[in-house]
């Protein structure tokens with residue numbers, strides 16, 4: 586079998602190809618390496634701090650995302666997500682290289698099998714944008730490689746040999762940073778396994794490089810399988826006309842769209858920001874807010890983590906303001922592979938036999954008595 590070379594040049598975000606020129610221009614005009622930080626309107630002190638921090642995690646920012654930054658605001662929430670900051674160099678005891686134990690649950694390379702009915706598949710460790718808060722940044726740096734057919738063969742064989750697997754989740758890295766041809770091949774290999782029912786993709790491309798969502802990309806994912814695209818918007822300012830077009834193309838392609846956000850101090854840790862984000866996701870993009878993740882224990886990220894109490898207060902307030910369909914579930918992905926667990930809010934205050942004391946959304950305690958028929 587002819588192989589793709591296992592290096593950056595095979596990933597769509599790194600090469601010229603036959604695809605739409607717009608997204609390639611967005612990549613080329615953006616930040617692709619540390620020295621491109623020189624072209625940004627940073628003070629000399631900010632620039633040298635960013636360059637120092639960029640040694641810990643790769644830098645890549647498409648122009649479409651750079652253009653969203655308000656450079657007059659040093660605390661701009663878009664800037665905070667992609668421009669390296671010196672705080673990243675301060676690590677805390679207890680921070681982890683692999684915060685959710687991907688590697689401990691990896692029976693073959695490029696695959697994690699933590700829950701019986703689903704696996705994570707890592708076709709690439711490259712992204713269209715590198716987010717400073719990424720919990721997989723150590724893998725992106727240490728593995729760092731793009732797509733190759735050979736590298737995925739053990740993972741495909743594992744999926745075929747495990748009939749309990751119903752869902753395959755393409756993550757990484759960002760699967761939508763791959764060329765259409767590679768995506769179509771991966772999709773075809775997965776859908777050839779009859780027990781797989783759903784293909785899921787986790788991606789930040791509709792946020793940071795929406796022009797990459799071309800008709801060719803949509804076609805490459807269409808086939809036998811139900812496809813769910815899980816986007817990663819963190820702030821309403823990321824919801825642009827281009828992002829709207831990208832999500833519309835994905836929805837019209839027949840895919841279900843969900844969003845997961847990370848709760849980040851200084852980016853989206855107010856109820857107003859989260860409320861606007863969730864509303865715009867659902868009402869403008871047709872993307873259901875799915876998870877709000879508590880910040881993982883990624884290295885050098887203490888400055889962006891909130892406390893769990895702060896997160897619980899935020900989601901309590903959100904619940905009172907937003908309809909159910911606009912509300913994400915606040916979760917913690919436990920270290921050591923314990924899985925995602927909801928962190929609340931919990932409205933149950935007490936139980937006495939069949940009588941429950943439950944707090945209403947207005948804060949008042951009410952009694953609910955269970956009335957269940959005889960077995």
Ligand code: SF4
Nearest residue numbers: 712715716719758789
């Ligand atoms: S796109 Fe996803 S995997 Fe890539 S750096 Fe951002 S959060 Fe991490």
